[in-house]
Amino acid sequence: MLKNHSWFYRLVTTYLPIVYLLVFVLFFVFFMTINKQSQAQTVSANEAFTQFSMLQLNSILGNIDQNVNAATVNNKEFNQYMFQLHDLDANPYLLRSKVADLFRQVQAGFPFVKSIYFYRNIDMTVLGTEMYLPLAEFGDREFVQEQLKQPLPNIWTNIRTYKVLPSQSIDVQVVSLVKKIPLQTEPKGILIVNIDVSSLASWLQDISSNSISSVTLVDQAGQLIGQSTVKANKDILNLKFEETGWTFKSGIKESYHYGIFSELYYSWIIIGVVMVLIASAVIIYLSKRYARPIDASMSRITDYLNRRQPGGELNLVVDAAVDKIIDFADRYQSESNLNLPYRQKFYFQELLTGDRPISQDELIEEMHNFGFSCHWHSFNTAKLEIDKMSDFTENYSTRDQVLLKFVLSNVFKETAEQYGIGIWSEWISADEMSILFGADGELSMANISTICESMRVWVESNLAFTVTIGVGEKTERSEDISGSYEQAVKAVQYRSALGNNRVIHYEVITRQTETELFDILQLIRSIVQLYKSGNDEWYGQFDFLFKAINRGLHTRDELKNLLYYMTFTFTRELSEFPSEYTELWRVEALNPISQAIDRFETMEDLKNIVLERLRTVFELWKQLRQSKTQRLLIHDLKAYIDTNYANSELSLQLLAEQFSVSKNYVSSLFKEEMGENFIDYLTALRIFHSKRLLEDTDTSIQDIAGLVGYEHYFSFNRAFKKLTGFPPSEFRKKHGT
Numbered sequence: 163m164l165k166n167h168s169w170f171y172r173l174v175t176t177y178l179p180i181v182y183l184l185v186f187v188l189f190f191v192f193f194m195t196i197n198k199q200s201q202a203q204t205v206s207a208n209e210a211f212t213q214f215s216m217l218q219l220n221s222i223l224g225n226i227d228q229n230v231n232a233a234t235v236n237n238k239e240f241n242q243y244m245f246q247l248h249d250l251d252a253n254p255y256l257l258r259s260k261v262a263d264l265f266r267q268v269q270a271g272f273p274f275v276k277s278i279y280f281y282r283n284i285d286m287t288v289l290g291t292e293m294y295l296p297l298a299e300f301g302d303r304e305f306v307q308e309q310l311k312q313p314l315p316n317i318w319t320n321i322r323t324y325k326v327l328p329s330q331s332i333d334v335q336v337v338s339l340v341k342k343i344p345l346q347t348e349p350k351g352i353l354i355v356n357i358d359v360s361s362l363a364s365w366l367q368d369i370s371s372n373s374i375s376s377v378t379l380v381d382q383a384g385q386l387i388g389q390s391t392v393k394a395n396k397d398i399l400n401l402k403f404e405e406t407g408w409t410f411k412s413g414i415k416e417s418y419h420y421g422i423f424s425e426l427y428y429s430w431i432i433i434g435v436v437m438v439l440i441a442s443a444v445i446i447y448l449s450k451r452y453a454r455p456i457d458a459s460m461s462r463i464t465d466y467l468n469r470r471q472p473g474g475e476l477n478l479v480v481d482a483a484v485d486k487i488i489d490f491a492d493r494y495q496s497e498s499n500l501n502l503p504y505r506q507k508f509y510f511q512e513l514l515t516g517d518r519p520i521s522q523d524e525l526i527e528e529m530h531n532f533g534f535s536c537h538w539h540s541f542n543t544a545k546l547e548i549d550k551m552s553d554f555t556e557n558y559s560t561r562d563q564v565l566l567k568f569v570l571s572n573v574f575k576e577t578a579e580q581y582g583i584g585i586w587s588e589w590i591s592a593d594e595m596s597i598l599f600g601a602d603g604e605l606s607m608a609n610i611s612t613i614c615e616s617m618r619v620w621v622e623s624n625l626a627f628t629v630t631i632g633v634g635e636k637t638e639r640s641e642d643i644s645g646s647y648e649q650a651v652k653a654v655q656y657r658s659a660l661g662n663n664r665v666i667h668y669e670v671i672t673r674q675t676e677t678e679l680f681d682i683l684q685l686i687r688s689i690v691q692l693y694k695s696g697n698d699e700w701y702g703q704f705d706f707l708f709k710a711i712n713r714g715l716h717t718r719d720e721l722k723n724l725l726y727y728m729t730f731t732f733t734r735e736l737s738e739f740p741s742e743y744t745e746l747w748r749v750e751a752l753n754p755i756s757q758a759i760d761r762f763e764t765m766e767d768l769k770n771i772v773l774e775r776l777r778t779v780f781e782l783w784k785q786l787r788q789s790k791t792q793r794l795l796i797h798d799l800k801a802y803i804d805t806n807y808a809n810s811e812l813s814l815q816l817l818a819e820q821f822s823v824s825k826n827y828v829s830s831l832f833k834e835e836m837g838e839n840f841i842d843y844l845t846a847l848r849i850f851h852s853k854r855l856l857e858d859t860d861t862s863i864q865d866i867a868g869l870v871g872y873e874h875y876f877s878f879n880r881a882f883k884k885l886t887g888f889p890p891s892e893f894r895k896k897h898g899t
Contacts, residue, residue: 181441181442181445182438182442185434185437185438185441204374204414205398205399205414207374207375208374208375208398208399208412208413208414209399209412211370211373211374211375211377211412212375212377212399212401212410212412213401215366215369215370215377215410215412216401216403216410218369219362219379219403220403220405222272222274222365223318223339223357223405223406224405225272226272226274226275226339226355226357227339227341229268229271229272230268230278230339230341230353230355231341233264233267233268234264234343234353235343235344237264239257239260239261239264240261240264240280242257243257243258243261243280243282243289244280244282244343244344244350244351245350245884246284258289258294261280261289262289262290262291262294265278265279265280265290265291266291268355269291273361274357274358274361274362274365275355275356275357275358276324276334276336276356276357276358276361277290277291277292277324277326277355277356278290278291278353278354278355278356279291279293279302279353279354280351280352280353280354281297281306281351281352281354282350282351283349283350283351284350284351286298288300288302288306290326292326293326295326299327299328300326300327301324301325301326301327301328301329301330302324302325302326302354303328305322305324305338305354306352306354309340309352309354310352312340317339317340318337318338318339318340318405318406318407318408319337319338319339319340319381320337320381320382320383320385321335321336321337321359321381321383321385321386321387322335322336322337322338323335323336324336324338324356334356334358335358335359335360336356336357336358336359337356337357337359337362337381337387337406338354338355338356338357339354339355339357340352340353340354341353341354341355346683347887348887348888359387359388362379362387362388363387363388363389364388365388366379366387366388366389366390367388367389367390367391370390370391371390371391373390374414374415375390375394375412375413375414375415376389376390376392376393376394376412376413376414376415377389377390377410377411377412378390378394378397378410378411378412379408379409379410379411380408380409380411381406381407381408381409382406382407382408382409387408390415392415393415394412394413394414394415395413395414396413397411397412397413398412398413398414399411399412399413502532506532506588507588507590509528509532510586510588510596510598511588511590511596513525513598513640513643513644514543514596514598514643514644514647515644515647516643516644516645519641520640520641520643521640521641522539522639522640525538525640526538529586534584534586536584536600536602537602538584538600538601538602539601539602539603539638540600540601540602540603540604540605540636540637540638541598541599541600541605541636541637541638541640541642541643541646542598542599542600542605542607542610542633542634542635542636542637542646543596543597543598543599543633543634543643543646543647543649543650544596544597544599544610544614544631544632544633544634544650545594545595545596545597545631545632545647545650545651545653545654546570546574546594546595546596546597546617546629546630546631547593547594547595547629547630547631547632547654547657548593548594548627548629549627549628549629549630549657549662549663549763550627550628550662550763551592551593553627554593554627555592557626557627563592566625567589567595570595570617570621570629571587571589571595573617573620574587574595574597574613574617575587577613577616577617577620578599578613581606581609581612581613582601583599583600583601583605583609583610583613584599584600584601585597585598585599585600586598586600596647598643599613605636607636610633610636611633611665611667614631614633614665615665617629617631618630618631618663618664618665622663628662628663629663630654630657630662630663630664630665630666631654631664631665631666632649632650632651632652632653632654632655632656632657632666632668633650633653633665633666633667633668634646634647634648634649634650634653634668635649635668635669649668650668652668652717653666653667653668654666655717655718655719656716656717657718657763657764661764661765661766662763662764681710682707682710682711682724683727684886684887685703685706685707685710686707686724686727686728686731687731688703689703689704689707689728690728690731690732690735691735691846693732693776693780694735694736694837694838695836695837695838695843695846696780696783696784696787696836700780701777704773704776708765708769711724711765712765721765721768722759722760725755725759725768725772726756726759729752729755729756729759732747732751732752733747733752736837738837738838739837740834742786743783743786743837746779746782746783746786747779750775750778750779750782751775751776751778751779754771754775755771755772755775758771758772787835795821795823795831796831796832796835796836798821799817799821799828799831799832800836802817802820802821803817803843803844803847804847807844807847807848807851807870807871808848808851808869808870808871809871810868810871810872810873812844812871814828814829814840817840828840844871845881845885846885848870848871848872848881849870849881849882849885849886851869851870852866852867852869852870852878852882852890853886853893853897855869855870856890856893856894856897857894857897863875863878863879863890863891863894866878866890867879878890
């Protein structure tokens with residue numbers, strides 16, 4: 163006979179003791195860990211608040227810095243004051259008043275700003291919101307003199323004292339933003355923005371008043387900038403503010419307690435006992451309720467088996483249940499296999515981007531799960547991009563694109579296997595494939611290079627498109643794979659400068675020097691001046707510019723910044739032209755060139771578009787100028803100036819006498835047709851010819867000054883430095899043959 167204990171009896175005697183034991187263990191663990199959890203949550207909240215405070219301060223200081231830049235760099239009055247560009251008969255007091263008003267406008271927008279002043283190198287004077295003084299009479303003189311010795315162009319200082327006059331008895335504590343300007347050329351002075359430390363302290367107290375955290379802010383020297391009203395028991399977090407070097411120290415306020423759990427300890431015990439009793443009652447009730455149909459079914463099965471096979475077991479029932487479980491497991495495995503490619507791609511991206519550290523053992527185990535039989539101990543990465551993706555999508559249907567990408571993956575794999583190198587590749591976007599190389603032993607960079615070059619040649623020879631491949635450096639640690647892939651991504655970015663259809667190795671990329679970049683910016687300004695004056699020599703300078711850019715290696719973003727600087731310089735210099743000229747520039751050149759900069763793939767493509775647009779506007783301007791009734795006169799005027807620029811007595815009065823017109827008429831006609839006044843044009847022409855003499859001859863600088871129309875060397879030296887950014891002697895050293 164089969165033993166027939168009721169299922170109610172079995173359920174109650176099996177699970178009730180387990181429930182009791184489990185409940186008591188959970189209560190024990192609960193009271194041991196709940197306080198720690200509360201502390202951890204509090205510490206986490208403190209860290210989040212501290213980071214929020216640091217980000218908010220970063221936003222405040224960054225906004226001050228950006229607004230100061232925006233208000234000064236492109237401001238006409240400020241640049242006139244900084245470079246002393248105002249006419250001799252202009253009122254310098256009015257100019258200083260406008261600059262001071264500009265500083266006050268910036269100060270009004272930021273309550274933290276105590277004062278703003280600018281020290282000008284050329285005459286050693288200080289102009290601020292509240293004074294205009296010689297440096298020798300300025301209360302902050304020592305600080306200015308100290309900053310003049312510093313090499314950094316943009317810094318935040320520690321706490322210091324500030325006063326306008328040395329005789330003042332009250333010192334104000336401030337932290338200062340120091341900016342040497344202009345940034346692109348030799349500094350002409352220092353712009354200093356003073357932030358009131360008491361305002362920062364008040365701000366810190368306000369934002370922490372309703373928080374559990376107590377925050378203290380100190381500068382690099384450890385001096386207190388501000389702190390919360392309620393102090394902390396102890397500092398539990400220090401965060402350094404990278405932009406300023408200041409440090410946020412935070413902890414939990416002394417008046418805060420870690421939750422109510424410790425205070426309600428005995429209440430929780432009572433609640434726990436009550437819950438155990440309730441759980442016992444519920445288990446007994448449910449066991450009895452749900453065991454009733456089971457007992458009835460098992461009683462029928464037992465009676466049946468006793469009649470059919472007395473003394474038998476319940477194996478048939480168990481076997482049937484196991485068969486159903488196996489069938490369910492098979493279906494689950496089938497669904498899991500369908501999801502495998504998605505899990506594999508996600509893990510691959512996690513590995514390359516370094517979202518989390520992946521150890522060697524974990525990597526090998528996961529690769530085995532994905533079907534890779536390998537024990538790689540040396541790695542390298544590459545990134546393949548399809549060139550001219552717009553043509554690729556236009557020439558192939560979606561189905562063909564998928565097929566071609568599958569072919570590329572297989573060819574890459576077969577090529578690598580010929581050299582005994584394993585490969586794992588995934589298409590991470592429509593035109594980008596990421597590749598991980600691996601080997602059980604030493605990974606040869608020569609083989610990697612050969613594999614990538616073979617792949618490039620195969621695509622070029624067999625398909626109607628090309629690819630560019632960037633290769634990172636090899637690594638022995640799986641944790642460093644993300645760094646190698648970052649190098650591969652950066653290498654591909656250089657295809658804008660180097661061109662499509664090539665293999666680019668990160669390790670052979672050399673960067674352009676700062677001096678070469680400065681020469682490129684100077685060349686851009688020279689092209690703009692020639693273009694602006696209607697001189698055809700800008701064509702040669704334009705071609706030389708792109709040759710200079712191609713000599714250096716630039717990422718796509720760097721190239722875009724250079725070209726945006728060129729369009730900005732053109733737009734700024736041409737803004738003084740009549741409206742019909744500027745409208746032609748905007749419609750025919752500026753808009754198409756800006757679109758091309760955003761979409762270009764190679765520098766050669768971009769050069770052709772920019773040149774074509776500039777040539778179009780240049781020719782339209784020629785037609786526009788020739789349609790003017792004064793074209794003959796301005797042509798004769800320009801020819802006379804170009805021939806007689808070396809005459810030191812050449813002036814508007816001389817031109818008026820020579821062509822029998824009034825001096826004012828010559829001046830206005832020249833401004834309208836040439837887009838600049840007579841003096842600026844004559845100066846640029848003389849400096850242009852002097853640069854050729856400096857480059858191609860060994861004539862002394864004093865003699866060159868006379869040859870181009872300057873009676874005094876000092877006038878020539880000042881004009882040359884103003885236009886080029888450095889004196890004639892330095893120009894000859896850099897560019898002389």
